[in-house]
Amino acid sequence: MTHRTLRTLLAAVLAALIALPSAFAQETGDELVVALSSDPTSLFMPRTADRTASNAAWSLFDSLVWIDDAGEIVPALATDWTVSDDGTEYVFELRQGVAFHNGEPFDAASVVATWETGKDDSNDYADSFAAADLVEAIDDHTVRITTPEPNATFLTLMANDWAMVPPAYIAEVGLDAFAQDPVGTGPFRFVSRTAGDRIVMEANADYWEEGLPRVDRLVYRVIPDASTRLAAIRTGDIDVANRLTADQVGVLEGEDDVEVISYLNDRVYYVAFKNIGAGVGTPLEDARVRQALNYGLDRFGINQAIFSGQANAAPGFIVEGNLGYDPELMEPFPYDPERARELLDEAGYPDGFEIGMGCPADGYININEVCQAIAASLSGIGVDVTVDFQTTNAYWSEPQYAVTGPMYVDSWSSEFGEALPRLDGALTPGNYYTTWEDEKFATLIEEIESEVDREARAELYVEMHELMREDPPFIYLYQPVIFEAIDADLVGYQPRAAEEYYLRSVGFAD
Amino acid sequence: MLRYLVRRTGESVLLILGVLVLVFFMVRLTGDPVGLMLPKEAPPEQRAAFAAAMGLDRPLPVQFAEYMTGVFRGDLGDSLRQRRPTIDIIGERLPATLELAMAALAFAMIVAVPLGLAGGMRPGSGLDLAARGVGLAGQTVPNFWLGMLLIVFFSVQLGWFPAFGRDGPASLVLPAVALGFAGMGQLVRLTRSAVLEVRKSDYIRTARAKGIRDRVVSLRHVLPNVAIPIVSVLGIQFTYLLGGSVYIEVVFAWPGLGTLLETAIRDTDFPLVQSITIFLSLFAISIHLLTDVIYGVLDPRLRLS
Numbered sequence: 001m002t003h004r005t006l007r008t009l010l011a012a013v014l015a016a017l018i019a020l021p022s023a024f025a026q027e028t029g030d031e032l033v034v035a036l037s038s039d040p041t042s043l044f045m046p047r048t049a050d051r052t053a054s055n056a057a058w059s060l061f062d063s064l065v066w067i068d069d070a071g072e073i074v075p076a077l078a079t080d081w082t083v084s085d086d087g088t089e090y091v092f093e094l095r096q097g098v099a100f101h102n103g104e105p106f107d108a109a110s111v112v113a114t115w116e117t118g119k120d121d122s123n124d125y126a127d128s129f130a131a132a133d134l135v136e137a138i139d140d141h142t143v144r145i146t147t148p149e150p151n152a153t154f155l156t157l158m159a160n161d162w163a164m165v166p167p168a169y170i171a172e173v174g175l176d177a178f179a180q181d182p183v184g185t186g187p188f189r190f191v192s193r194t195a196g197d198r199i200v201m202e203a204n205a206d207y208w209e210e211g212l213p214r215v216d217r218l219v220y221r222v223i224p225d226a227s228t229r230l231a232a233i234r235t236g237d238i239d240v241a242n243r244l245t246a247d248q249v250g251v252l253e254g255e256d257d258v259e260v261i262s263y264l265n266d267r268v269y270y271v272a273f274k275n276i277g278a279g280v281g282t283p284l285e286d287a288r289v290r291q292a293l294n295y296g297l298d299r300f301g302i303n304q305a306i307f308s309g310q311a312n313a314a315p316g317f318i319v320e321g322n323l324g325y326d327p328e329l330m331e332p333f334p335y336d337p338e339r340a341r342e343l344l345d346e347a348g349y350p351d352g353f354e355i356g357m358g359c360p361a362d363g364y365i366n367i368n369e370v371c372q373a374i375a376a377s378l379s380g381i382g383v384d385v386t387v388d389f390q391t392t393n394a395y396w397s398e399p400q401y402a403v404t405g406p407m408y409v410d411s412w413s414s415e416f417g418e419a420l421p422r423l424d425g426a427l428t429p430g431n432y433y434t435t436w437e438d439e440k441f442a443t444l445i446e447e448i449e450s451e452v453d454r455e456a457r458a459e460l461y462v463e464m465h466e467l468m469r470e471d472p473p474f475i476y477l478y479q480p481v482i483f484e485a486i487d488a489d490l491v492g493y494q495p496r497a498a499e500e501y502y503l504r505s506v507g508f509a510d
Numbered sequence: 511m512l513r514y515l516v517r518r519t520g521e522s523v524l525l526i527l528g529v530l531v532l533v534f535f536m537v538r539l540t541g542d543p544v545g546l547m548l549p550k551e552a553p554p555e556q557r558a559a560f561a562a563a564m565g566l567d568r569p570l571p572v573q574f575a576e577y578m579t580g581v582f583r584g585d586l587g588d589s590l591r592q593r594r595p596t597i598d599i600i601g602e603r604l605p606a607t608l609e610l611a612m613a614a615l616a617f618a619m620i621v622a623v624p625l626g627l628a629g630g631m632r633p634g635s636g637l638d639l640a641a642r643g644v645g646l647a648g649q650t651v652p653n654f655w656l657g658m659l660l661i662v663f664f665s666v667q668l669g670w671f672p673a674f675g676r677d678g679p680a681s682l683v684l685p686a687v688a689l690g691f692a693g694m695g696q697l698v699r700l701t702r703s704a705v706l707e708v709r710k711s712d713y714i715r716t717a718r719a720k721g722i723r724d725r726v727v728s729l730r731h732v733l734p735n736v737a738i739p740i741v742s743v744l745g746i747q748f749t750y751l752l753g754g755s756v757y758i759e760v761v762f763a764w765p766g767l768g769t770l771l772e773t774a775i776r777d778t779d780f781p782l783v784q785s786i787t788i789f790l791s792l793f794a795i796s797i798h799l800l801t802d803v804i805y806g807v808l809d810p811r812l813r814l815s
Contacts, residue, residue, distance in 0.1 A: 038773055038776075039770075041591040041777070042591070042592065122560065122563035122564065122593075124548055126559075126560070127552050127553065176594055179593070180594075195599065195770075196603060196765030196766070196769050196770055196773075197606075197763075197765035221675060221763070222763060223674050223675075224772065224773075225761050225763065227661075228661065228673060228674050228762065228763055231661045231662065231665055231666050231673040232673045235665050235666055235672075235673050237675075430554070432552065432554060
């Protein structure tokens with residue numbers, strides 16, 4: 001090869017490289033592009049293993065009821081409903097004239113089929129459907145649903161998980177094929193999916209709610225790495241980049257085309273105590289010790305040092321945004337090492353004690369640092385904590401955290417706007433993750449579960465908070481802030497506290 | 511030649527069997543998928559029912575026997591998460607990974623071979639310095655970090671290439687450079703040292719003594735002789751690129767086997783992790799076998815050793 005041919009070749013390659021990008025410039029127009037941090041496992045709701053998958057799937061489906069932005073249950077595919085006096089029987093009037101994307105009419109048979117396919121044991125969320133004993137069609141547009149006992153959150157559960165599916169189509173193609181090419185009544189219809197890359201949807205022109213959706217096309221792009229999501233929102237390739245850190249959104253300061261939004265996540269981080277297994281016979285059995293640990297931990301300092309102040313100190317399990325939360329009544333434990341030492345003294349541990357604490361290594365953002373900071377902070381009141389880092393797989397696959405010592409760090413989210421899931425999950429004896437068994441907590445949780453009246457339930461939550469303050473089963477840590485970056489022209493995008501969003505009313509400003 | 515072939519194939523088969531056993535048990539050391547797959551609130555009865563439905567409640571030896579018979583029937587099982595044959599899932603992702611690996615290899619060769627050749631022919635020259643610099647950079651710069659730098663510079667600042675995804679040739683450039691960079695470094699060093707070696711040989715000295723011009727010497731006499739080690743390294747490089755693409759695919763949101771493997775590991779999707787690992791191992795072992803065979807054809811001395 002002569003010098004000249006080499007030079008010509010190099011010039012040609014360079015020219016091609018410079019010319020290429022313009023050929024791939026995308027027209028956005030009325031297309032909404034949203035990043036997903038992982039490839040959805042399934043678009044069939046009962047098998048959507050995580051938030052990413054359920055967020056994507058909800059664009060295709062509707063439920064009978066809906067939770068509006070104020071947290072109230074409102075009609076969706078049901079126009080009206082009544083609940084029997086004993087709180088176990090619901091009768092829904094169904095919206096008429098609604099059709100699935102394939103033309104199949106939506107009627108009572110669809111509701112029955114949704115329940116029957118949903119409660120299959122192999123589904124991740126079978127439990128949500130098993131909350132109903134019986135679903136029966138009274139006529140084409142009326143359905144009766146019976147629950148085994150009064151269930152305060154049954155409607156919420158339906159709004160979150162019961163995505164209506166077309167029975168004839170499922171009977172024809174089977175569930176696995178349905179999951180690949182899903183059909184719902186939702187604001188968008190499924191167009192195509194490229195594994196690991198994108199899911200393309202288009203507006204459902206016959207959507208039952210006038211004027212929605214507000215964009216013609218919706219594209220989900222799978223971008224696992226947060227820095228890449230950040231780059232993609234800066235280049236304008238996507239309109240919504242979620243799951244960013246405070247440091248990352250800092251880069252966006254001064255960029256006019258991108259808006260940073262942040263909100264409190266309905267997730268409480270805590271150190272759990274055990275009064276079963278490894279916790280038996282330890283100082284933790286004494287309530288004064290558990291109070292002392294709450295007073296002796298500088299949760300404010302941890303927030304400042306590790307999260308640059310971008311987290312809220314958790315007052316307990318009932319936090320901002322939850323039913324029953326009252327900022328006046330519910331303040332976090334103050335950082336008071338003096339009081340902590342007094343309590344330890346009273347409990348008979350004037351010189352403190354040694355204790356082990358499990359930590360899910362890399363299981364959450366900055367969790368390793370948090371675990372070490374907890375140990376450092378508690379050493380200030382003479383409690384010598386040995387941090388035992390475990391892989392998350394081992395950590396969460398053992399019931400009752402068998403792999404950890406008498407204390408362990410964890411977190412629990414709720415998508416209900418109520419603290420019930422974390423209360424029930426972490427405090428009802430016999431549950432997979434319950435390590436603190438106390439009859440008084442269990443009884444009150446049962447009461448909350450069966451109290452159908454919202455106001456009354458709010459009061460029970462206050463009572464629960466007080467009980468958990470006097471006799472704390474946890475050290476309450478923090479509630480994190482979530483950061484996202486969106487196209488500055490986007491309107492109507494309002495993610496909720498458990499990172500769920502609904503894109504039917506999202507559009508672009510003119 | 512036949513004996514050589516039989517021996518190498520036999521070794522490969524043993525190796526594959528070893529991989530199958532190792533993969534099955536190692537994947538199971540990582541934890542129990544039931545706790546991770548079900549929502550935290552799931553009651554014990556649902557956990558048990560789910561484990562039964564997924565076949566995870568049976569004794570390990572039974573699961574192993576089923577897995578091995580499955581493998582020999584060409585059935586690698588269904589993904590726990592996606593509930594469809596893992597082989598189909600791999601099939602969907604394979605083209606993206608092959609495309610990226612080939613582009614990375616092409617990039618590495620196009621830069622490395624001419625540079626290594628030029629540097630080796632004129633040790634101490636500016637080009638040689640460049641060759642040594644590139645070789646060093648390739649072997650020391652971590653590829654995922656390079657990937658992020660490339661995105662920030664060429665996508666965000668200059669807007670020349672897409673920051674992520676698989677959208678035609680332009681989107682292939684940055685991930686291919688990031689992935690091929692390390693291989694490029696190795697190839698430059700290899701080519702340069704091979705050239706240095708060959709240049710010392712008698713026939714080159716003779717060619718020079720006959721008054722043949724430098725360029726002709728390097729193209730007609732040096733290049734063919736350094737080709738053998740380069741070709742053999744290319745095979746190894748290719749399999750390395752397939753495996754090494756995990757980070758790069760994640761950074762560039764490239765929908766290939768790498769991102770699939772990352773997700774599968776995170777989800778403790780045993781059958782899928784197993785299948786990808788087996789698939790990549792089979793691929794690697796086959797390429798090595800093929801390289802050995804070609805090598806044996808090219809160089810008769812190897813067949814006898």
